[in-house]
Structure formats: structure tokens, C-alpha cells
Amino acid sequence: xxxxxxxxxxxxxxxxxxxxxxxxxxxxxxxxxxxxxxxxxxxxxxxxxxxxxxxxxxxxxxxxxxxxxxxxxxxxxxxxxxxxxxxxxxxxxxxxxxxxxxxxxxxxxxxxxxxxxxxxxxxxxxxxxxxxxxxxxxxxxxxxxxxxxxxxxxxxxxxxxxxxxxxxxxxxxxxxxxxxxxxxxxxxxxxxxxxxxxxxxxxxxxxxxxxxxxxxxxxxxxxxxxxxxxxxxxxxxxxxxxxxxxxxxxxxxxxxxxxxxxxxxxxxxxxxxxxxxxxxxxxxxxxxxxxxxxxxxxxxxxxxxxxxxxxxxxxxxx
Ligand SMILES: [Fe+2]
Numbered sequence: 158x159x160x161x162x163x164x165x166x167x168x169x170x171x172x173x174x175x176x177x178x179x180x181x182x183x184x185x186x187x188x189x190x191x192x193x194x195x196x197x198x199x200x201x202x203x204x205x206x207x208x209x210x211x212x213x214x215x216x217x218x219x220x221x222x223x224x225x226x227x228x229x230x231x232x233x234x235x236x237x238x239x240x241x242x243x244x245x246x247x248x249x250x251x252x253x254x255x256x257x258x259x260x261x262x263x264x265x266x267x268x269x270x271x272x273x274x275x276x277x278x279x280x281x282x283x284x285x286x287x288x289x290x291x292x293x294x295x296x297x298x299x300x301x302x303x304x305x306x307x308x309x310x311x312x313x314x315x316x317x318x319x320x321x322x323x324x325x326x327x328x329x330x331x332x333x334x335x336x337x338x339x340x341x342x343x344x345x346x347x348x349x350x351x352x353x354x355x356x357x358x359x360x361x362x363x364x365x366x367x368x369x370x371x372x373x374x375x376x377x378x379x380x381x382x383x384x385x386x387x388x389x390x391x392x393x394x395x396x397x398x399x400x401x402x403x404x405x406x407x408x409x410x411x412x413x414x415x416x417x418x419x420x421x422x423x424x425x426x427x428x429x430x431x432x433x434x435x436x437x438x439x440x441x442x443x444x445x446x447x448x449x450x451x452x453x454x455x456x457x458x459x460x461x462x463x464x465x466x467x468x469x470x471x472x473x474x475x
Pocket of ligand 1: 173175201227351352353
């Protein structure tokens with residue numbers, strides 16, 4: 158069955174798979190139902206699940222694909238340029254495992270990807286970036302576009318996700334400096350991922366859209382997230398999709414993998430993360446930093462002794 162409903166074109170916008178092939182397949186099955194005409198991928202293909210080659214090869218086999226790379230690919234490709242003994246830190250075990258696991262061809266392919274791209278389709282222009290300097294890393298800081306702040310807010314003052322969505326929108330539109338920056342965006346789609354939180358804003362003729370994370374959702378909804386971009390008679394608009402997938406299967410397979418053997422603590426955090434949709438890794442990394450600072454250590458990554466101590470003492474939930 159295909160949902161053919163008179164739209165001129167439909168594209169899938171997918172981000173932050175983090176190696177989760179089970180989630181990716183569920184998302185691609187859903188996208189196929191909509192008869193998509195092409196795919197945009199926003200990076201972070203690898204890290205937390207044991208299928209980096211399958212994920213890269215599955216994406217490369219799709220028709221009409223546009224890809225950029227994310228910070229996970231950058232970390233991993235950095236291993237090639239650095240003294241690899243530095244990567245023996247337990248903190249970096251998952252990324253190092255991915256580096257060793259990926260075929261040379263896939264590594265070389267990831268290296269060819271740009272960090273940002275402006276792409277023209279027949280119907281619209283789309284700018285692809287893994288993160289957003291304005292929405293995520295710039296000033297003023299929009300707290301609810303950061304997964305740890307989002308989690309903290311939901312745990313301390315629960316709200317419906319849609320209320321937080323509008324709260325951020327209001328904060329942006331009430332700040333003259335932010336409105337000025339928004340006005341500078343050209344017409345078309347400005348797509349970004351990175352924070353694993355789906356979000357969107359239409360301002361003038363620009364559509365800003367974050368599809369959320371396919372593989373490791375952090376908006377307290379553990380389904381796999383992506384967006385459709387639909388081209389209709391009245392223009393282009395995104396449609397947020399949230400897809401149920403076999404989370405248990407992904408967890409069981411992770412536990413059986415070489416990745417789990419090399420990074421058991423990290424993998425257990427990831428398992429908790431995909432079961433809850435909560436930024437468990439982020440909370441642990443804050444705890445790790447605090448533990449290191451209490452011991453008078455400011456280097457990052459931390460040495461393995463501090464990592465083990467923090468892993469032993471860490472208690473979740475928040
Ligand atoms: Fe990511």
C-alpha cells in the first residue's frame with residue numbers, strides 16, 4: 158500500500174541513527190509507504206549500536222540520497238589523524254570500536270561527506286547541517302532545544318511536549334535579535350539534527366525543521382523519529398513521523414555484540430536511553446565531569462580509573 162494523495166513530491170528527512178539498524182529499517186519501511194521521492198540524511202550514522210556498516214550500506218543503496226556527516230563521524234575520522242593510543246580511553250571505546258568495525262570503503266565514503274550542504278530539488282532548496290549555530294550552539298541559548306535541559310524540565314515541571322515546543326517558539330519570536338537572525342534565512346528548508354529533539358518553526362518563507370533522532374530518541378518518546386517533507390499545491394511543509402520499532406530486539410542484539418564487550422557501561426546507558434527516550438548518557442557524562450573535578454582532574458577524556466569509579470557510583474534515574 159502507498160499513500161498517494163495528490164502531493165507533487167515527498168522526501169524523507171532522517172537524522173542521528175547512531176548505528177541503530179532496527180530503527181532505521183522501521184523508518185525506511187514507513188517512508189516507503191509514503192512513496193518518497195528521495196532521502197536527506199543529517200549525520201551521526203554510527204556509534205551506539207553494532208551495525209555501522211549495515212547502516213551506511215543501507216543508506217547508500219537508497220535512490221536519490223543526499224547525505225552530510227555529523228559530529229560522530231568527525232570524532233571517528235579524527236582517529237585516523239591522531240595518535241591512536243589516545244583512543245584507549247574507555248570513554249571513547251564505542252567510537253573506537255566503530256572505527257575498527259567499519260570497512261575501509263565505508264570509512265573512506267564517510268570521509269567524503271560534507272559537513273553541510275545546500276541542495277536544490279525540483280521544488281525547493283534545502284540546507285542540510287548536522288547542528289545549528291543559531292538554534293543549538295548560539296546565543297541566546299534556547300534551553301529546551303538541549304536534551305539535558307529538556308529532560309530536567311520534564312522531570313521537574315512536567316508539560317506536554319507540544320507546550321515546550323511552543324515555549325521555545327515564543328522565546329525565539331519575542332527576542333528582537335533572534336527575529337533579526339531568523340529574517341536572514343533564505344526561503345526554503347533549513348534542516349538540522351544533533352540534539353535528538355524533533356522541532357520545527359516556520360518564519361517568513363523559511364521552514365526550520367529538526368526531524369529528531371531515528372536511532373536514539375531523547376524527547377522521552379522512545380519511538381524512531383523522522384520527518385517527511387511534502388510538496389503540495391500551497392507549498393512545502395514538514396510532517397513529523399514517530400515510528401514504533403522493536404526496541405527489545407535492538408537491546409538484545411547490542412548485548413550480544415563486540416561493541417557491548419568493549420563498552421559495557423556505555424552500552425547499558427544506551428539501552429536505558431532507547432527504552433525511555435531520556436538522555437541517560439548525557440546525565441552520566443555530567444556526573445563523570447563532576448566526579449573528575451571532585452578528584453581534581455580537569456582533563457577530558459577522563460582516565461580509565463575515574464571512568465570506572467563514576468560508572469560504579471552512578472545512579473539513574475535523574
Ligand atoms: Fe547524534
